[in-house]
Amino acid sequence: MKLTISKNELNEAIQHVAKAASPRPTIPILGGIKIEVTYQGITLTASDTDISIQSFVPIEHEDTVYAHVEKPGSVVLPAKFFVEIVKKLPSDQVEIEVNSQFQTQIRSGSTDIQMVGLDPEEFPVLPSISGNESFSIPGDLLKAMIRQTVLAASTNEQMAILTGVLWTLNEGNLKFVSTDRHRLASRNAVVNAPQDMRFHNVVISAKTLVELSKLVPEHHGEVEIVVADNQVLFKIDNILFFTRVLDGTYPDTSKIIPQTYKTELVLDTKKLTDAIDRAYLMSREEKTNIVRIVTLEDESIEISSSSTELGRVTEQLEVGRMSGDPLRIAFNSKYMLDVLKVIDSEQILIGFTGAMSPIVIKPTDHDHSTYIILPYRTTG
Template sequence: MKLNILKDSLNDSIQHVSRAISSRTTIPILSGIKIDVQPDGVTLTASDTEISVQSFIALEKEGTEIIHVETPGSVVLPAKFFTEIIKKLPSSDVTIEVRDNFITWIRSGSAEIQIVGLDPEEYPLLPQLEEQSVVSIPSDLLKTMIRQTTFAVSTSETSPILTGVLWNFSPDRLKLIACDRLRMASREAQIEAGTETGLQNIVIAGKSLNELNKLLPDQNTPIEIVVANNQVLFKIDHILFYTRILDGAYPDTSKLIPQSFQTHLTIDTKKLADAIDRAYLLSREEKTNIVKMTLKDERTVEISSSSSELGKVTEQIDTHELTGDLLSVSFNSKYMLDALKVIDSDFISLCFRGAMQPIIMKPDDHGNMLHLIMPYRTTN
């Protein structure tokens, strides 16, 4: 294997696949990046068994030669050292050559590096997915949907299925749901189902989705999603992102949502978020995060928290609209802030069924998003 490649292109591609490098792998070959050089370009691969990322670099880009292949071939190079040394090479041009025993020579300007490579035959094969179940979704929308739900997954491994986000496909809609027993976030959107009619529901680990989100471009480039038995593949331009589908049945979260409410409140999202943020500062010091919301009258909501050691925070905000019974409810302010942060609308609606019943939050201007927060049972 021998080739010439522009440093910046190689570097970009390494950054992409690095998402799948775990510093704590128990499988030595997976601490490496696999490099495959074919006559038409170079493919880098990295995997931590949960996710695998493949990035392809074509010979040319916009008329500029990126790669000159002398001899095709493959090698696996230790990810950390390879990543760092490529970044710091003195010239914009890099020659990579694999000699006997996978010893790899890297030359750039005056620098000459020999890296002890590993046998690419030992590298696990990526899953071959049958491309029968394909949907397409614009990258920016997908990115937003992931951001608006993934924060709510459970971090506890006691019920592994809740560490994932449910992807609920219906013929022309996709709905993402995350929940951790004390809160729930859901977001849906219209999608083009492509040739596919009955796509199954799948659950993908929140951690994997956070890595995927870093690779998704902010533009509305279409992203193809290929779903197979136990793997799902996201096709992002020249990057392939594979992740495992979590085993197990996701709970039916629709039962959590009350069907009728005593009280409806509409309020300025930012004003509410800022007031809760100040009250959170105090409740965080107490390590409880408990903040209280009191509907004082039709026009006034009071946000407060108190700590016997530190003091008290109180703030009154004007409502936009308030109908139904007045009440007082305490909740985990961190959870409330997480939800408020991902709601992009200027006003939000909160629906209450009582001090001990789930709080429902929705943007005021559309019904594509819903957040649920369980209240705290406090004595006052």
């Protein structure tokens, strides 16, 4: 294998795949990046077996030449050092040459690097999921749906299935649901899917979705998504992102969401966020994060929290609209803040069905998002 490649293109492709390389690999090959060179271009792959990322650099694109291939071939190089050294090479051009023992020489300017390469035959094989149906979704929408649901996924590895986000597709409607049993986030959107394409119980790790989200550039076009039995593939331009789906059956959450409310409040999102944030600062001192909302006579609410050692915060907030019964409720302010921070709408509706029943939070300008947090049982 022998080629010359533009440092910037190589570096960008390496940065994309590097996240899938295992930082503490059980076997050295899983801590590597596979480089495959053909006369069409250079394919980089990293895989920790849970996720795999592949990035392709074509020989040329729109009249710009990115690489010159003298001899095709492949090698696996240790990711950590390779990722950092390429970034710091002195010249715009990088020459890579690999001999039959996978001994690799990298030259750039007056820098000469010898690396011990590994046999690419030992590298994990990527899942083969061609032949499966695919759908597509605008990149920004995918990023928004991920941001607006991962917050409610569990971080407790003991409840493995709840560390994921449940995906379902039905009649072109893609829906994400996450819950850690204390709160729930749900988001749906219409996507470009074949009429008869449907799936349910596809659960993808929330952490993995956050990593995927970082790979999708802002204002990017459509992301193509292929769902197979136990793998999902995302195609973002020249990047392929494979992830395993989580094993197990996601709990049925469809009956948890109250459909009618005894009390309804419409509030300014920003003002409510700021007020709860201040009350949170005090409530945080008592590990419970308890904040209380009480409806007042004059179309306003009182938000309060207290700490035995520190004192008390009381806020009065005007309500855009209030209907139903008077209310006194206590909840985890951190959970409420997590929700308020991902709602992009100016106003929200909060629905209550009593001091012991789930609190529903929704934007007022569309019906695609629903959040639930369970209240605290408190006295007083």
